[in-house]
Amino acid sequence: MSDEPGAEGTRKFHRNTFDRIDPERRAMILRVAMAEFAAKGFSATGINELARKAGISIGSLYSYFASKEDLFLAVIDIGSETLGREISEIDPAAGFFASFESLLWKARAAADRYPELNQIYLDSTTQGMSSLAARLSNRLEAVTAELYRRMFEAGKASGEIRPDVDSGLAAFCLDNLVVMFQFAYSGDYYKDRMRIMTGLSDGEDIDDGRLVACIVDMARRSFGARP
Amino acid sequence: MSDEPGAEGTRKFHRNTFDRIDPERRAMILRVAMAEFAAKGFSATGINELARKAGISIGSLYSYFASKEDLFLAVIDIGSETLGREISEIDPAAGFFASFESLLWKARAAADRYPELNQIYLDSTTQGMSSLAARLSNRLEAVTAELYRRMFEAGKASGEIRPDVDSGLAAFCLDNLVVMFQFAYSGDYYKDRMRIMTGLSDGEDIDDGRLVACIVDMARRSFGARP
Amino acid sequence: MSDEPGAEGTRKFHRNTFDRIDPERRAMILRVAMAEFAAKGFSATGINELARKAGISIGSLYSYFASKEDLFLAVIDIGSETLGREISEIDPAAGFFASFESLLWKARAAADRYPELNQIYLDSTTQGMSSLAARLSNRLEAVTAELYRRMFEAGKASGEIRPDVDSGLAAFCLDNLVVMFQFAYSGDYYKDRMRIMTGLSDGEDIDDGRLVACIVDMARRSFGARP
Amino acid sequence: MSDEPGAEGTRKFHRNTFDRIDPERRAMILRVAMAEFAAKGFSATGINELARKAGISIGSLYSYFASKEDLFLAVIDIGSETLGREISEIDPAAGFFASFESLLWKARAAADRYPELNQIYLDSTTQGMSSLAARLSNRLEAVTAELYRRMFEAGKASGEIRPDVDSGLAAFCLDNLVVMFQFAYSGDYYKDRMRIMTGLSDGEDIDDGRLVACIVDMARRSFGARP
């Protein structure tokens, strides 16, 4: 890479004024921004309406963020930091599959607590976005990747994981399961997709526990050592 | 279901004039539309620029499609039909894991042949989109779900698959792997994500064969019957 | 005036082809054009929709008329000619007030038979229209003015009309009554206006005979000689 | 009437921002809007050009009025209110014919002071217009009708007016004379029409006083009591 690694990780997307204002005001702005961007996507979200919904003036908003894009990036930035913190709570020493299951439940909880974040990530992924957005999101994945690395290391050391497993490919596949699992609790589209693929009939609802168990079971059978 | 199944499947998103024009012109328009929508998302794509890039006049474009949204829907519609046709070529009678591997390779090929389609699907998923878009995309998943159903049926009948496997949950998990695998070959974001998770160093490239093998192996260990 | 008098009176607004086609087709085009222009005004009327409603192709329409404006002018031209012919049927020799009453009834009948014509006249009057339109309409008024001139001449000669009446001013005032009387049977706005001014209650309808009688009576008292 | 009287009379056609701006700016916008709508009619008037002529930005214009139609309605609304105020100044107690003559002179003055208003009224009358426009204009006529009602009442009471006169029909006819009189000083078309009907030769100009006298004389002879 030609850029300094982590260069954008340290970039600030808000102006200094934003640090100084009332924390509630700050939280409100981010909350509204998150909701708006999630609901309509970056392009379709209007800064003026967003400011109105947040109860502040356009002028103020522009004194906190230099541009619409910066606000978007700030939301992603803060979001990925929040999720990153959650992930950091997982202790790989607790055992591979326990950690993995814990990751799944955290994903499940995040989908409820920050329902819009996934939508925004998808957006940052899709659009022509400055690509900075994508790189920002990737930061979160770096955290996750590091967790897997330590999980596999510990797992192989303790004999929980087969020694011949390619940790990289395995981590990629497992996280794919986690990501799609999380999506299934975020947007309508992925909710419907889950219903269709699992063959759920109209009244029924998915049983979270069974789904988590199924995924953990896949992980165990795929990469676990035979006793 | 209360709606007639396939009700929107039969809806036409283009005007009759579009059927009558030169196939090359038709293809060009769809190709450009696909590229533009994929690159910038629905909202950020401009109809006027799109028309210019496709080498036709704005007026013509509007004589083929009643609105920007209809053009978008048409692209999704045609895309999902194309992908659906590819998937239909898979014969579940060939054996569960052979079929699954075949599905993976088809996903891999589709990512190369229609690199933008995945981006557009993501978009149709994300935005406030008329929800019609999302339902259109779901049509493709109905096809896939049906394929899995028959694969599991045949797999259990032949003894390839453990009889106690929950076909619905298993199909959902397996397809999640397929979808994310496909994404990893589509957009930059997901490409980077794969590199990060698998721990690829800068020069290296992913080995498709090993990744496919890894996924199929997961499937086999997770759901295959022991010999 | 620098223009030859009547120069635009002899101008043709349609192309030669229009003379050669099937009279029914010709009539249909004019009928539809009249209805459309009357309903929406010149600017808001669309040539393409007009052609479709008339059951002919745009190409044909443009082979009959060089432009939208020419079609509009042709409609006015033909309309004013039609009305002019009706007016010419009145014979001033029948007596002033008999002629005047006859004019009123003709106006009344015209409002029923060509309900759109008045609307179009108003339009040709209002808009930035090439002013040619206005001059076209004025042609009709020249005919009317001439009728009044002969009516007053005969009226004064026969002693029906007071000799001291200023024929010009009188003609202007009387025709104003006729024109507004005719409007009152054409568009909704003027219908409502009549109801409001006459104090008609909701169920009631105006009694044409009484209104005509009232107007003729005004004329007689204003300009008639005492016996 | 089923609708609440004055329901649309209380509707506001401008946004609150319009009330707050510099009165000169406000007046300029209305003046230009009036001129443009009068000259070209509603459809043919372009908002962008109108804004430029008024010396304000398009964005500002749209922050004052939600749409082109609202601007049009605002112009009519304000115009009819202005004219209504003028008419209210007439005191029926001054005598029937004095009041009527006063009305004529007010019409004459209005034609000079607000030359475009009549054109706009004609427009609001003609087109497919939201019909709201027409109803707005009718408000003005309600005011006029009420004036006539009181004039006739007072006139009959004082013996100025023949007791057998049908006040409604008479008011309608008299106001028709007023309206056409006013028009004759507004647009080119009606100016020409007057010249043609009165038989004015090219150099001559109409003598306002004689015309007013002629009309008042008609009124007096038609409805006045013989001494």
Added chain:
DNA sequence: CATGAATGAGTATTCATTCAT
């Protein structure tokens, strides 16, 4: 600091007119 009025480039869409078939 906060405000929100002002800006004007940009957007989707329409429609009079042309012209190849």
Added chain:
DNA sequence: AATGAATGAATACTCATTCAT
């Protein structure tokens, strides 16, 4: 002569951003 697909300038309206108060 008749067709109607093609054209693109023009239109009403939006919205990110600026800046005077």
